[in-house]
Amino acid sequence: MDTGTESLTCAEIDLGALRTNLRSLRALAGKAEVVGIVKSNAYGHGVDLVVPVLREEGVSLFAVGTVAEGMQLRRLGVTERILVFAAPLPEQLPAYAAQGLEVTVSSVAVAEAVVALGASLRVHVKVDTGMGRIGLQPDEVAESMRLLRATPGIEVAGLWTHFATADDPDTDFAHTQLARFEAVLAEVGEPLPPLHLANTGAVLQFPETVQRRAFVRAGGYLYGMPSSDLVAERTEVQPVMRLVTRVVHLKTVAVGDTVSYGRTWTAEAPTRIATLAVGYGDGYPRQLSNRGEASIGGRRYPIAGRVCMDMTMLDLGLPEGPGASVSVADEAVLFGKGGPSMTEVAAAMGEMAYVLPTGLTARVPRVPVDG
DSSP, X not given: OOOSSSOSOEEEEEHHHHHHHHHHHXXXXXXXXXXXXXXXXXXXXXXXXXXXXXXXXTOOEEEESSHHHHHXXXXXXXXXXXXXXXXXXXXXXXXXXXXXXXXXXXXXXXXXXXXXXXXXEEEEEEBOSSOOSSOBOGGXXXXXXXXXXXXXXXXXXEEEOOOSSTTSSOOXXXXXXXXXXXXXXXXXXXXXXXXXXXXXXXXXXXXXXXXXXXXXXXXXXXTTOOSSHHHHHHOOOOOXXXXXXXXXXXXXXXXXXXXXXXXXXXXXXXXXXXXXXXXXXXXXXXXXXXXXXXXXXXXXXXXXXXXXXXXXXXXXXXXXXXXXXXXXXXXXXXXXXXXXXXXXXXHHTTOOTTHHHHHOOTXXXXXXXXX
16 A cells, blocks of 8 residues: 555455456356446445456446446446436436436336336336335236336336345245245236346345346345355355555553543553544444454454544553554554454444445545455
């Protein structure tokens, strides 16, 4: 890392690990194509770094969360198909047509708005089988499909649903959702449009969600982020992101001294404290105050006191202990190789791994590495 004018905190993005995860996912997907899910800045990994790799690897359909993200991909030179997951407002549909973005038909009203627009559009009909966010109710799908298919210029390019619990050990509700989706397919009848319903948990737990389907949508798998302990146990994906920073200050505090806002940490013995150049302004969660850990020189140290906007302090232990070897400018690993895993850090704050990379702010540069 450049210690001149560059940020002292950066997210290293392992493009080799991204390629490995994609190829591993393709082996599980069989004949189904892997969707390049790059919503939320490629799960925080940097869409400008991730998308070229996925294109080189032959990904032909990308997925984003919003119209603005789809337009960003077009500006990056993406000519492949782009599906927008969001429920569209009618006034957004001309932008879909102009940018060649594929529409999620999330309600009867959206289906009618697509037809009324009179433009050529690819659409993916979303069925709400139990996730409870967006989507047509199962008994609305057949008629909406009929309307869309009867409209010149409209191509129904997908029919899909999303699981609420596919990464949980209890699979009962996922099986219920799958049965509801299969019932919709029976009502729609042949020929069926391309189908997609497998997220990361479903790919690993429910082969039937992959077989006979056109696509799989396993975003967390691509980035090496298990969505649950069960997923972590069933796969050996490689984490793509490693978050590092630098030690910028060292001091020894006396017994009874406190550290950081609110005086929530008190020294019980003479203690060496390292200040790191990272805080919640970078997206390093404040919930890790007095709970998280970071590694320096391969040894983990607990966070002392509250995480600040720009700084976080570590308890290095007794002045004559192992932490005595720590120096200003040393690298500290917040998560990733050489430090705690993303899953461990997320667990310390009662969250899933996804919230860490997606929560990093724009002032943290994403730096590509390969291998």
